[in-house]
Amino acid sequence: MFTGLIQALGTIHPLGGDRFDISCRPDASHVILQDLAIGDSVAVDGICLTVEEILPQGFVATASDETLRRTTLGQEHRSAPYVNLETSVRVGSKLGGHFVTGHIDGIGCLQESVETPNSWELSFTAPVSLRDLWQHQIARYIVPKGSVAVNGVSLTIADCDPQGSWFKVAVIPHSYAQTNLSYLQIGSWVNLEGDILGKYVERLLGHQVPSSNHQEEISPTFLAEHGYL
Incomplete structure (x- = not known):
């Protein structure tokens, strides 16, 4: 889970196939690398990737076929010279943005x-x-x-x-x-x-159970009246 508050910029280089070398810019590498461990999650341009190998200035990660299909990682040309980097949020940390899963739509x-x-x-x-x-x-x-x-x-x-x-x-x-x-x-x-x-x-509204005398139906009107919309 991430917050959408970017911590650093980096560069990304294909290593062949589905593997990528993500390097942090020197001016902010300590923010990402200071306690990075194998198996940690890092959002790279919003894409949740798992750290497989730690390098002096970055890390190596593999993208699944689904990730390549849905994201800019699978495109022939990248749009910006740098990628946005954010490490996963820790329990008790401030949540300044919103809940970001790193699963690109x-x-x-x-x-x-x-x-x-x-x-x-x-x-x-x-x-x-x-x-x-x-x-x-x-x-x-x-x-x-x-x-x-x-x-x-x-x-x-x-x-x-x-x-x-x-x-x-x-x-x-x-x-x-x-x-x-x-x-x-x-x-x-x-x-x-x-x-x-x-x-x-959306999922909740799509799986409603028949309402009874003791249970009010969950609907857009119900959610609006209770401050959810």
Whole structure:
């Protein structure tokens, strides 16, 4: 489990097949490597990878076929020179972002980047030619003021269309400068993960049991009345 608060930037190099060498930038390598152990989980551009070998400036990890299919790791060209890195959250740690699992739902595409006096406004869509099923896997979790992880960065959705196939986020200068969002170009691909809380609510609503005289049916109206929507 992660929080979506990026700790460092790094670089990633294929070692052949499904193995990757992830190296930390020297200015922040201690944050990631100080107590890293074999078997630990690290979010690499939002992708949960398991540490298999520790190197002087990074680590080696293997990506499954499913991970390669769903994420930018499986694409021929990467979108940014650096990847976002975050180690897994510890029990008792502060949760400053939102619950991020590191299980990517699909690939999105940067459509617009606008600098404002107080933030950067980034707009994303998903290229249908790359992920035809994306709208079925991520769009339904895109809601105004909801949470989304873009390349592992915890962000709040500022605006979106009714279908959720397009959304906008406002990124504060600190987050923009400390993550690889500042290196994205128009057309860059990014990893997207919807809010896990929305997924559990959807699952719960899809497996309702018949209500009795003593049990109120769980519905969108019920959740809204109790502060969940």
